[in-house]
Amino acid sequence: MINSVNRFIPDNLIAYQGSDEYKNKKRILIDKKQKQLKTVFLNSIEEAFDLYNIKSEMCLSFHHHLRNGDFVIQKVCEVIKERDLKNLHFAPSSIFPSYTNIVDLIKTGNITDIHTNYLNGPVAKTISEGNLSGKLIMNTHGGRARLIESGDLKINIAFIACPVVDKLGNGTGSYGKSACGTLGYAISDLEYADVVILVTDTIVEKIEHKQIDGSYVDAVIQINQIGDSNGIISGTTKLTKDPIGLKIAKECSMILKELGVIKNGFSMQTGAGKTSLAVVKYIRDIMIEDGIKGSFASGGITASYVQMLEENLFDKLYDVQCFDLEAVESYHKNKNHLAMSASQYGNPFENNTVASRLSFVVLGAAEIDLDFNVNVTTDSMGYLIGGSGGHADIAHEADLTIVISPLIKSRIPLIKDEVMTVTTPGCDIDMLITERGIAINPNRLDLLEKLKNSHFPLVSIKELYDITHKITGVPKKILKSSEIIGYVEYRDGSFIDCIYKI
Amino acid sequence: MRVGVAGSKESNDCLVTVKESNETKIVIESVVAAFFYDQIKATVEETLKEMEIENVSVTVEDKGALDYTIKSRLISAIKRMTLDV
Amino acid sequence: MFRSLLFIPGNNPSMIQNADVFNSDGIIFDLEDSVDINEKDNARNLVNNYLSSANNYPSLVVLRVNPIDTEFFKKDIELIKTKKINYILLPKTTMDALNVLEEMLYDIEVKFDLDTVKVIALVESAKSIIQIFKIAKHCRVEAILLGAEDLCNDLEIDRSNEGNEILFARSRVIYACASNNIISIDTPNTNIDDELLLREDCLNAKNLGMKAKSSIHPSQLEIINEVFSPSKKEIIWAKRVLEAVEKNIGKGAFSLDGKMIDKPIILKAQKIIQKANKYNME
Numbered sequence: 001m002i003n004s005v006n007r008f009i010p011d012n013l014i015a016y017q018g019s020d021e022y023k024n025k026k027r028i029l030i031d032k033k034q035k036q037l038k039t040v041f042l043n044s045i046e047e048a049f050d051l052y053n054i055k056s057e058m059c060l061s062f063h064h065h066l067r068n069g070d071f072v073i074q075k076v077c078e079v080i081k082e083r084d085l086k087n088l089h090f091a092p093s094s095i096f097p098s099y100t101n102i103v104d105l106i107k108t109g110n111i112t113d114i115h116t117n118y119l120n121g122p123v124a125k126t127i128s129e130g131n132l133s134g135k136l137i138m139n140t141h142g143g144r145a146r147l148i149e150s151g152d153l154k155i156n157i158a159f160i161a162c163p164v165v166d167k168l169g170n171g172t173g174s175y176g177k178s179a180c181g182t183l184g185y186a187i188s189d190l191e192y193a194d195v196v197i198l199v200t201d202t203i204v205e206k207i208e209h210k211q212i213d214g215s216y217v218d219a220v221i222q223i224n225q226i227g228d229s230n231g232i233i234s235g236t237t238k239l240t241k242d243p244i245g246l247k248i249a250k251e252c253s254m255i256l257k258e259l260g261v262i263k264n265g266f267s268m269q270t271g272a273g274k275t276s277l278a279v280v281k282y283i284r285d286i287m288i289e290d291g292i293k294g295s296f297a298s299g300g301i302t303a304s305y306v307q308m309l310e311e312n313l314f315d316k317l318y319d320v321q322c323f324d325l326e327a328v329e330s331y332h333k334n335k336n337h338l339a340m341s342a343s344q345y346g347n348p349f350e351n352n353t354v355a356s357r358l359s360f361v362v363l364g365a366a367e368i369d370l371d372f373n374v375n376v377t378t379d380s381m382g383y384l385i386g387g388s389g390g391h392a393d394i395a396h397e398a399d400l401t402i403v404i405s406p407l408i409k410s411r412i413p414l415i416k417d418e419v420m421t422v423t424t425p426g427c428d429i430d431m432l433i434t435e436r437g438i439a440i441n442p443n444r445l446d447l448l449e450k451l452k453n454s455h456f457p458l459v460s461i462k463e464l465y466d467i468t469h470k471i472t473g474v475p476k477k478i479l480k481s482s483e484i485i486g487y488v489e490y491r492d493g494s495f496i497d498c499i500y501k502i
Numbered sequence: 503m504r505v506g507v508a509g510s511k512e513s514n515d516c517l518v519t520v521k522e523s524n525e526t527k528i529v530i531e532s533v534v535a536a537f538f539y540d541q542i543k544a545t546v547e548e549t550l551k552e553m554e555i556e557n558v559s560v561t562v563e564d565k566g567a568l569d570y571t572i573k574s575r576l577i578s579a580i581k582r583m584t585l586d587v
Numbered sequence: 588m589f590r591s592l593l594f595i596p597g598n599n600p601s602m603i604q605n606a607d608v609f610n611s612d613g614i615i616f617d618l619e620d621s622v623d624i625n626e627k628d629n630a631r632n633l634v635n636n637y638l639s640s641a642n643n644y645p646s647l648v649v650l651r652v653n654p655i656d657t658e659f660f661k662k663d664i665e666l667i668k669t670k671k672i673n674y675i676l677l678p679k680t681t682m683d684a685l686n687v688l689e690e691m692l693y694d695i696e697v698k699f700d701l702d703t704v705k706v707i708a709l710v711e712s713a714k715s716i717i718q719i720f721k722i723a724k725h726c727r728v729e730a731i732l733l734g735a736e737d738l739c740n741d742l743e744i745d746r747s748n749e750g751n752e753i754l755f756a757r758s759r760v761i762y763a764c765a766s767n768n769i770i771s772i773d774t775p776n777t778n779i780d781d782e783l784l785l786r787e788d789c790l791n792a793k794n795l796g797m798k799a800k801s802s803i804h805p806s807q808l809e810i811i812n813e814v815f816s817p818s819k820k821e822i823i824w825a826k827r828v829l830e831a832v833e834k835n836i837g838k839g840a841f842s843l844d845g846k847m848i849d850k851p852i853i854l855k856a857q858k859i860i861q862k863a864n865k866y867n868m869e
Contacts, residue, residue, distance in 0.1 A: 410533060410566025471643055514600045570639070
């Protein structure tokens, strides 16, 4: 059938019918796992495979807090290869370019199904090329929490890389030689997996401020090194020098100021890209100049937010994952730098999530269409390059959702008749800010009204589309293959789009 | 054999190489070929026609250049080839 | 009228394709110093084809050509045939150079039936600073841009942040322009990472009498535009003056807040409002 963003969804799946639909559904919660009386300590991953009889067809989960510096998923893959376990279902919260062992296991049929929220690099490429024999399901961060707590995704074994573990099996990521900060994405796995195994390189007597509650932990494996902290640094921490990016960032901050949303007690979230960092800097300037103090910033936290917390520009930071080492350090030492779980962050069924308390969010887009539907899952050719992460969660929950992007990236227009993949529905995108004008979603009459007498260059999204084509020429339409390799699952468990083989 | 080269492989630019040949041959390697191959080829052909140039082998290594950039690089490459006797 | 002009290297497609989106009042497409000697043809071709066939142009187009004594000069000037160029920026301007340019522009304009192209004189040698009053009087010249880096090379002195070494040159440019009713444009600030320094430099130039400033990086434009625009205070004052004029029709002079308002003050107020309107200020 065709869902409400005009996408084909196979009849055996629930089609997306609107970002508010979840309000008509009831929260489903399976029982949390039985608490353990005793945690066992093991010396190798192999030992855990033997002890818990990890076998073909099982579902194994991981988190991605060590990002590109994670060694645990790689090592688990080695054991799987050695034992040649077949038809495994992998559910890492994200997949990074360094997780190369997954590629081999996909090609040999050891891994046949994957649930994840974000992926890029070689794994993304091999799946795009159709090598995963089962299906890829792309979730949102909040949606993954819902998926696990409802039992829709049953995890047999959760491997949780945990930088420091104590004798009772409690854990934290805030320090240790492989510190990665908060472990927000692992909390659902911890509470609902059949078996929970922490993998660590540092065992201490007692942890003062635990994030991982040892009573859920079945086993702790100590290995030499669980990861490389430097690998968590997400791209650049330097401000963009790109003049177009800076222009867009400046315009974004001026619009926010004009709309009056940068006021005492406000809250915000942005991505970690270079242009987003520039937006944060400009907002900081406005806050200092106008003497404004916000209540919180949230999300993946970067050094620039840490600086603003220390400057007392925000009361608190809510951190689901640390994007750099300054954030790790701050989470460790600053009591106002708080961890949140993926569920507390953006689960549609959780009460009073951080996402739902956001005044505004600034997001990116790989593509956007004339109805404001955004794609951050695939590129314009259809190759997997990312995924929602928290995109669809915060776009829906925040009071104001702004997408910023240049209109042209290496001649390819941002605005399409139809995006390759719908990640976030257009009804949740309020405004698009580009270097050649600002388009407001026509369903936000209030924003149009507020800005109509301002000096901002307001145009329709169709006008921006036309301006772009005048510069680039009209791109040829890419025909998708008919072979479905996976699905984009919306946060409520319905399906918003299919992913096609290249 | 006379050769002319112009442009770069920076983003939004292209590197054009023109060589003497016994027939006109156009090779386009573009990061945006899927969307703009035809347009790039037409630009090259039109420019050759405008300049009344035949029997050259043209290679365009494109990083998302706009048509006027491709045209400019091609003109420079041809002029460099013809000057470079 | 303009406050800011941004230099864009003539051989940089990424910058050129965005020339219409930068917040400067005009763009200087540069064929001279920012282009490698072996890429002069490439840059000229690119700017030529951009001006001939693109769909998006800045509202004011300036072309910096190579100096008259180079082999590139003549070919550079031919770009006025695109009919998109508002000003030629002539490097190393002297009266001799200006006369050579004048002759060449005239020939092309007649031959191809073009409108008259205006000239911005780039003064960057001791000689040009000495000749500046003649340069400013030249019928083609509508603005003078001070090039402090080359000037200081000529004088064998170092540039400083405070700019005392160029006070004389700045003053010459300002007086030559003001007395001929043309626009004085300050030298670019090459320190692109220091916003405080840039603001000081702009304020200094503005307070001496410069009417605009050139820029070598888009990130400088916001501060330049702000400093060289009328301030909120100036606009409020000018509005009040003009309102008072309405109420005192027929009186040669009258007082406002205890200060005499007469013709020069009214003209000043009118200029401020004119500028404010042009730059969308309230």
